[in-house]
Amino acid sequence: MTKGYFTIAQGPEYHRMAYALALSIANSQKTTNKLSIGVASYEVELLENSYYRPAFDQIIGIPWLDAAIESKRKFENWWKAIYMSPYDETVCLDADMLFLEDYESWWDIMGESPAAFCTKPITYRGEIITSD
Numbered sequence: 001m002t003k004g005y006f007t008i009a010q011g012p013e014y015h016r017m018a019y020a021l022a023l024s025i026a027n028s029q030k031t032t033n034k035l036s037i038g039v040a041s042y043e044v045e046l047l048e049n050s051y052y053r054p055a056f057d058q059i060i061g062i063p064w065l066d067a068a069i070e071s072k073r074k075f076e077n078w079w080k081a082i083y084m085s086p087y088d089e090t091v092c093l094d095a096d097m098l099f100l101e102d103y104e105s106w107w108d109i110m111g112e113s114p115a116a117f118c119t120k121p122i123t124y125r126g127e128i129i130t131s132d
Contacts, residue, residue, distance in 0.1 A: 003107060004034040004057060004087040009095040010043070010066075010074045015052060018095040022055035028099040032107060035093075038077070038084045040066050060084050098124075 005025055009018035015037075022035040034057035039047060041061035048059055063083060067076035081092050089111065110116045121129045 001088040002086070003032045003089045004036060004085070004091075005032070005093055006036050006038065006081060006085045006087070006090050007093045007095045008038040008062070008074070008077055008081065008084075010040050010062075010068060010077075014074075014095045015039070015043070015047060015050075019052045019055050021093065021095055021097055021099070024098040024100065026055070028102055029104060030102055031104050034087075036060060036084075036086055037095075038062050038081065040069075058086050060086070 005021075007018050007021060009015050018035070018037050022037075025035050026033050035055070036058040037047070037056050038060050039062065044059055044061045047053060047056070053059070062077050063080060068074040078092070081090070085092075089107070091106075091110070123129060
């Protein structure tokens, strides 16, 4: 069974953040350290030929129509992640996250149910995020 991390990153600024995320995962996770990235179809070739390429396990074009093409926040394509992830078990991450320690033990906890959701995310300062 394959395990890995997945993010959607549309636009150059999010490609850069996803690259930093991929590097942080590769440097902090002992076992499961792969990140695949979902991008708009026209961005696949761009990323395949960029210096970001070695950091990602796979670069996957968002299927069907890009529902977020006119959106600033780009949430509209996240429902497609279940179809895009190349892994049997996937943790979906926002592109602007960083991994600073090994979270390998979380896979066992998350594996106890078919889906798990973060309910109390914290900032890098350890403060609970209360914003919607």
